[in-house]
Amino acid sequence: MSEADTAIPMDTTPPPQEPVSSTYSVGIETNIATPNLKVYKDECLYCYDTPYCDGNGVLISTKSFLCVCPKHAEWIVEYEKNCGFVHYKKLIHSSEPEEPKDKIQKLSIKLDTTCETEEYSFVQYPNIARKIPISEIDLPEDIYNSSRSIVYHTSASVQERLEAGVSEWDGEQIFDSENARTLIQLDNGKKLDYTGWMCDEPECGLKENLWLNLTDGAIMCGRPQVVQQGAETVTLPGNGHAKIHYERTKHPIVVKLGTISNGNADVYDYKMDDACKDPKLAQHLSHFGLDLNKMEKTEKSTLEMELDLNQKWEWSRCTEDGVSLESIFGPGFSGIINIGSSCYINSVLQMLYLVPDFVKVYAENAEKFLREIPPKEVLESFNAQTAKVCAALHSGQYSEAERKECGFKPTQFRKVVGRGHREFSTAGQQDAEEYLRHFFEKVDSNVPGPLNPVDAFRFKVETRLLDESSGYVRYSEREDVVQPVTIPFEHAAELTGSGPEKRKVIALDKCLEATFGDEIIEGFQSPVNERVGNAITRTTLKTFPDYLVLQMKRFTYTLEGAIKKLDVDVLLDEQIDLTPYLGKGPQPNENLLPEDVNADVGPRVNQNYVDGILNMGFNMNVARKAVYLTKNASIDAAVEWVMTHMDDADFNEAHPDLKGSRSGAPTSADIEKRGEETKNPLAQELVQLGFPEHKAEHALKQVGGDINAAAEWLFMNADTLPDHPVKEDTPVRENSTAATPKAAKGIRNGSGKYRLRAIVSHMGTSPHSGHYVAHIKRDEKWYLFNDEKVAISQNPPVSLGYLYLLERCP
Template sequence: MTLAIPESRYYKFLKRVRASTERTLFYAPGRNDHAVEHFRETGYPLAVKLGTITAEGKGDVFSYAEDDMVEDPYLAQHLQHFGINVQQLQKTDKSMVELELELNRRTSEWSTLQESSSELRPLQGPALTGLNNLGNSCYINSVVQVIFRIPDFIRRFVEGAPEIFSTFPEDPVNDFNVQTAKLGVGLLSGRYSFLNEEEGSQRGVSPHMYRQLVGRGHPEFMSKRQQDAHEFYLHLLTLIERHSRHKANPADCLKFSVEERVQCGQSRGVRYTRRVEHHLPLPVPVAAASNAPDVRRYEERRAAAEAAGQRLDPSQVVRPLIPFQACLDSFMKEETIEQFNSSALNNKVTAFKRTRLATFSDYLLVQLKKFTVREDWTPAKLDVAVDIPWEVDLSALRGRGLQPDETPLPEAAAETPPPEYNEALLAQLLDMGFPVEACKRALYYTNNAGMEAASNWLMKHMTDWDFANPFTPPGSRTEDSGPPADEASVEQIMCMGFTREQAGAALRATGGDVPRALDWIFSRADELDAPPVAPAQPAAPDRALGCRDGTEKYRLIAFISHMGTSTMVGHYVCHVLHEGRWVIFNDNKVALSENPPKDLGCMKGCDVFTKNH
């Protein structure tokens, strides 16, 4: 599987989009833009909210040049120019993050997810250890709490810790396996699970080294900003995969094979393709709400109250209640593909795609896609409740492969001409911060129709599985051969212990992109290490792609929930089934859960099901 980290420009775009929602809190209505005019006249871009400055030289700083909140590491020196000594200052105003958190706490979602209305009984002991929040690190805390509930990860990093530690690496601080094992032992041993009776929280574990190590070199996770838990989950699995060469990869228990069936709309021929994934993203169809009349009446009352300058009690909010089956039905729905290269007709036609699962993993992570993008390109979180079952049968998702009554499409001709992209439009889309492969997709599917059509396509498909993956036009013949690999890139990969042939194959398969080539080569490590064996006869296609397969029945064992309207602020907590009881992990607060709010979980939040053996 390729778990490529999205390109930095993509993160730059997301940061820009997310910040647009935060700016509504930063500026008051009726401003006269004097600061903007000052920037244009003088070229000095920074504006500081003085009441937020602390004696340590921290504070809210906005840059008109970047049109975004920024960090000024030299804030104390800059203010000294104006005769302001930060060491004599006291913080008097709330920062942007604090204002957002205060707003969130007033909502019923915040109260429900933290079970504020219940007398939560604090817990302590083995596997009941909290994690200290290092400043917007709740997304890390929630993900690792869930990961270290899975036996495969426990065997590798906790039970296998003595062997890992005994290797005596030269630089243990920067050794991924050592730091992951140290974190796992800290969470499960119970030796740091000491309760502060007055505060109701634990001493807990402070994962400073781990956060620094896993975020190194990443444009987002190396920062101290709030991040997306789902993106961190994928990033963490990528790191684990890279450090599992010649070792058991615990993430294999989360892998499953996805099967896509595409049918030509004219010839009716079909083609099956497969890939490996580590999560199942399910759409959340708001229109399928089972309580639509109640939601409509509530929205009418809320609109009337706002028109009168009033506000309804947040505890009385009526959310759309979405049946879990509706999410599954939306995922299984047939999708129309335009511009499909039909090898049967040697022409572009309309085709129809259906997605199923060829295998079912030991543990299945389900992502409820609660985050969307508004028409003004600002991100928004769907304020809905999804009726997640305690147990679920996903037999309807089982793919069956080529059927006797189906005719496979012939292989595409090798001389299929490559698609043409409008270079001017491609440059404009890249300047907006989108990944180059996503831009190619947008221009291909919109026939180079223009910026508006392409950008609308990008916003609609931002959450697709393959959004930033290398683009191959639908129906085209995929080849491992590509342009010659750059020698510097080959040597860079060879320094990690791979052969020249392996490095060249990986670079050709990923268009010369080194990070993607590393993902490609690590995901095929066992296959590449095995000696070539000439098959006696053509082998049937491997539908499993090396993934384990089992029953389609699962039961809920954990879920991660997000509070707030933006992934850049807010808070993550997780609920875990521990020895038959549900436990809430809210950073370093660990307590017995009385009413697990599973209907508000997501992964931007995530829901994790385990096999019902």
């Protein structure tokens, strides 16, 4: 017999943990996570580490319920002066997990041969390696109660979606059930305990997936829930006794035990055969001796499980067809995970990261943006969330070949940037160009001095108007950040080559000539000789920015008002010279039109087109501006301009070239109407709650436009504001505790010779559907950024770009 055979087995039982003494708990502050509070569990406040990351998990503060990773724990400890945390970790196993022993552990979802478990323990910073079981034996009462409330609390992100009753993936609203509202409960004297439930059906024995019938108090198991997506099947055990009970009794309303929290619960109406809300849930539970406020959430609702499934869904992606692409990893090659029709955001961010100014302001100064404000404000700060994204792109921390899931999910960034915007605050697909403009406006409104990264894109456009009857000219200029490029589809040629579809092809030079060429305005009344004739306008570039974004106008409107995408290839070289389109300003031999504000110096616009826009319900300023900026081309062109610029900050304002014009000048009624139209509707809702308008406006600025957060802010801080509006010399920047001056806007100018550095292309028939990807050129090599997938490109779709990023040649 060998020595190994006779060896005494080693005792692998872990030594008992010492309980947390009162001395040990010095420096720990605790609060109870009541249902009306939010507990953040999904990711670190300062980076994108999640409970899955490298087995390290995240830490949830017992004081504020904010979430940090171990690397950033010091930041929040320094501010909160609290060292107590609940350590939260998610694990994926390839086989059935063992039953929980000395730790709170919840089985979440079973995916075929894998399962996911959640592990919780208590730790004290800085000794976070010492994990203490959450039990009455191992922890003092206050720490135990606080930790336990965190464990059983729904995460803040899921809580917000459940409160809205909407799945961000399908957008379906959960309805208030009339059957629940008019429910008559049986007076059968039945009273229930808060725990220890089991299906009432004899010999069933199930203790999960249990539903309480709110008519008679019967507790029955639910039916098996199977959700099939791709190769994954998720099954929740159940024998369907709740439905059988309904068929026997016709009592329709049931609530899932274990999902009741903060007035929310998984409620089902068997009569309507749909999920619903019970507006009298507290009353109905009280009938059976249950206090709604004492109910603890221990199971996931149906909606939560659907959200989990959809977030695991492998989104279909557009790749370079027929080519095997080599993945690339490291700093600058971080992918961004699609969080629900967010590819337009991902593509724009990847393009902007190419610009050094954005890296310098937001990535290199990320710690400053994240640490110089209170932790809670990080969640709502535009600058902090933008810095968090740029730092993640810059570090390459989420772009490593060995990671199980590459990329990161900018969920809070999307929420903060889109807050208050009727399109970008939704989970629908949106136009990448419109989002880019919106994002630039947010940067202009929030970035502190001295460097504004939008300056790298800002340029001046010059418009020259020639009055043919007098020979006089006028020059005007405006600022812009994106240059739209017209595609003269009627001049496109047939694309030769193999393929079932006939496509059109046109050179970029033809598009630029159409964009910057002469346009004739008929019916222009000369302010010099009063004659009615023609005017000729030409738009050129007054300055050349460091980076120029060209937007190819691939989308147009049909006569029926539907969006149509032009099926055309635009041929361009990677070296582009825009010098021929430089505006030169007034010339020595030119006579300038008078600037007398009392004269009818405004350009003539087609009144029939103006009337058509007015009949659609828009005001005179909008109508005249739309017709003017589309150069009297057609009513369709004017309508298209209106539809694509409704979110412009100056949408209802008169165009500078049209101000002071007698022809079609707005009446006092127009001005009054415009004043009503420009009132903030969110502020008016707060006024209805009894707050003065100036306080409502201020609160909305403080929280970035979220009406619910603004109402909460007002209830807490309204008394700190003056009773009457005061003139503010320095605008309040959102979520700022200090009056840091904003960076001033600037215009840069240089050579008009550019090189192509990025392409954002779109697949689909509408900018509000389909899919966006970005191709970025670095070190003379093209890379494909397709959400979280980053690869070396073999065949970049140069001719199919929707947005082109041009960099001035060195």
